[in-house]
Amino acid sequence: MDRKSHWEEIYHEKSHQEVSWYQEQPKLSLELIESLQLNKSARILDVGGGASRLAKGLLDAGYNTIAVLDISAQALEQAKNELGDQATRVEWIEANVLDFESSTCFDLWHDRALFHFLTDASERKRYVEVLKRSLSPGGFVIIASFAIGGPEQCSGLPIVQYDAQKLSRELGAEFKLLRAKIELHRTPWNTEQKFMYSLFQRNRKS
16 A cells, blocks of 8 residues: 555544544744744744644734645545634645655644655655745754654554754755753653654754
């Protein structure tokens, strides 16, 4: 089964509230974003956003240029349905991030629980190449992945665990680590998952 088919099946079988990574409120992501004091018109991309509630949180906080990218059409449809009339205020992009070509550059790239699925080094290299093409000089990156000592797989797929230093090496010298924080995420069935949130800024001379 290819990656797209896998995630379409996951979201066909489960609602967004039944997947392990579901958050009623993406508090730490919103806290990190708010700490940057971005202009409310800053261009924000939620990579692998699927049925996440981050877009709603951003809209509620006054941000008005938001895009959500996911490989699964069903995940995006669930997110649109949850937002209702507000869904028209978000750009929805159905794509594999590794093939993503953007006509604009973003000020913030947010990824919660996508990067750690890239177990092949060549895919991680492609991801960073897409990130560099898509992010403005001086732009910010938030990547939340399973932390060292966290889960070893998710949704039947292997993952790669990260700490902030390991993730920094993947992104390269063009990105400066600003902040790193562990989150102990509670799944809908009340088990605990250890996430590592890392905030980077891209060199302004890129």
